[in-house]
Amino acid sequence: MPYSGPFQPGDKVQLTDPKRRHFTITLVPGANFHTHKGMVAHDDIIGADEGSIATSTLGTDFLLFRHLMVDHVLSMPRGAAVIYPKDSAQILVEGDIFAGARVLEAGAGSGALSMTLLRAVGEKGHVFSYEIREDHLNFAVDNVTEYFGEKPEHWTPRLGDFGEITQEDLGGPVDRVILDMVEPWHFLDTVKDVLIPGGVFMTYVATVPQLMNIMEGIRETKSFIEPRAWETLLREWKVEGLATRPEHRMNAHTAFLVWTRRLADGVEPPRPQRKARR
Numbered sequence: 001m002p003y004s005g006p007f008q009p010g011d012k013v014q015l016t017d018p019k020r021r022h023f024t025i026t027l028v029p030g031a032n033f034h035t036h037k038g039m040v041a042h043d044d045i046i047g048a049d050e051g052s053i054a055t056s057t058l059g060t061d062f063l064l065f066r067h068l069m070v071d072h073v074l075s076m077p078r079g080a081a082v083i084y085p086k087d088s089a090q091i092l093v094e095g096d097i098f099a100g101a102r103v104l105e106a107g108a109g110s111g112a113l114s115m116t117l118l119r120a121v122g123e124k125g126h127v128f129s130y131e132i133r134e135d136h137l138n139f140a141v142d143n144v145t146e147y148f149g150e151k152p153e154h155w156t157p158r159l160g161d162f163g164e165i166t167q168e169d170l171g172g173p174v175d176r177v178i179l180d181m182v183e184p185w186h187f188l189d190t191v192k193d194v195l196i197p198g199g200v201f202m203t204y205v206a207t208v209p210q211l212m213n214i215m216e217g218i219r220e221t222k223s224f225i226e227p228r229a230w231e232t233l234l235r236e237w238k239v240e241g242l243a244t245r246p247e248h249r250m251n252a253h254t255a256f257l258v259w260t261r262r263l264a265d266g267v268e269p270p271r272p273q274r275k276a277r278r
């Protein structure tokens with residue numbers, strides 16, 4: 001699927017009307033887009049540059065852009081809650097998702113993180129996405145396939161329990177593991193078994209009890225360095241002359257991120273791990 005350049009047949013195009021309402025169409029030569037504001041011929045869009053305007057038969061202007069990945073993630077059908085862009089951005093950088101990396105994630109859910117990871121590792125990397133629920137896996141496969149225009153060859157979506165994965169299933173160890181599931185602390189032995197020494201493990205948990213359990217669980221394995229935990233608050237600003245100020249509303253909480261790295265086999269964590277007070 002092209003990410004830039006003039007529009008081509010098969011592209012998904014977002015049309016925005018003067019009231020900032022969005023309409024998404026897939027370009028088919030000879031087809032027409034109908035609204036109560038008139039009709040736009042797909043042929044008038046094919047060959048135009050992104051950022052152009054198409055005028056309907058009733059004189060309404062529609063601004064034309066392809067969907068960015070964030071638009072797709074936030075508008076696609078969902079089986080499970082998705083990881084929001086502010087958090088997947090953190091996972092890409094803090095998780096050190098590099099071009100060519102072999103990354104294992106679970107659960108695949110709706111496929112939002114899968115597509116972010118797939119773009120970052122590129123065709124020389126590989127993403128394995130495990131999902132225990134078939135209906136959720138179907139959402140992930142459909143959403144990822146729709147975004148890329150086909151199922152990427154460097155993606156292996158699998159129906160299965162993360163706790164049963166072995167290195168053999170993955171053709172060797174992976175460089176990074178990312179978990180987004182309710183009780184990730186039950187799967188730390190699997191993370192340790194499949195992650196290469198030095199590899200980064202990140203997990204995404206929504207509540208404080210989950211955060212406490214995963215932090216303690218990581219420390220108890222003695223197979224990882226002292227974990228870090230944080231959340232990311234994103235506050236948009238309205239910038240309009242003297243009215244410039246933060247927006248009144250924000251998504252105050254999505255989840256916490258936890259980060260650690262696997263130690264080499266037989267190595268104890270170099271300093272005493274903090275003990276939780278009960």
Ligand SMILES: C[S@@+](CC[C@H](N)C(=O)[O-])C[C@H]1O[C@@H](n2cnc3c(N)ncnc32)[C@H](O)[C@@H]1O
Nearest residue numbers: 080083107109110111112113131132161162180
């Ligand atoms: C919140 S969703 C993941 C959303 C996904 N990260 C995204 O961005 O679209 C959590 C998923 O984990 C799956 N899951 C729970 N336990 C699992 C396990 N043991 N193995 C694999 N998947 C599991 C659930 O079925 C659910 O679909």
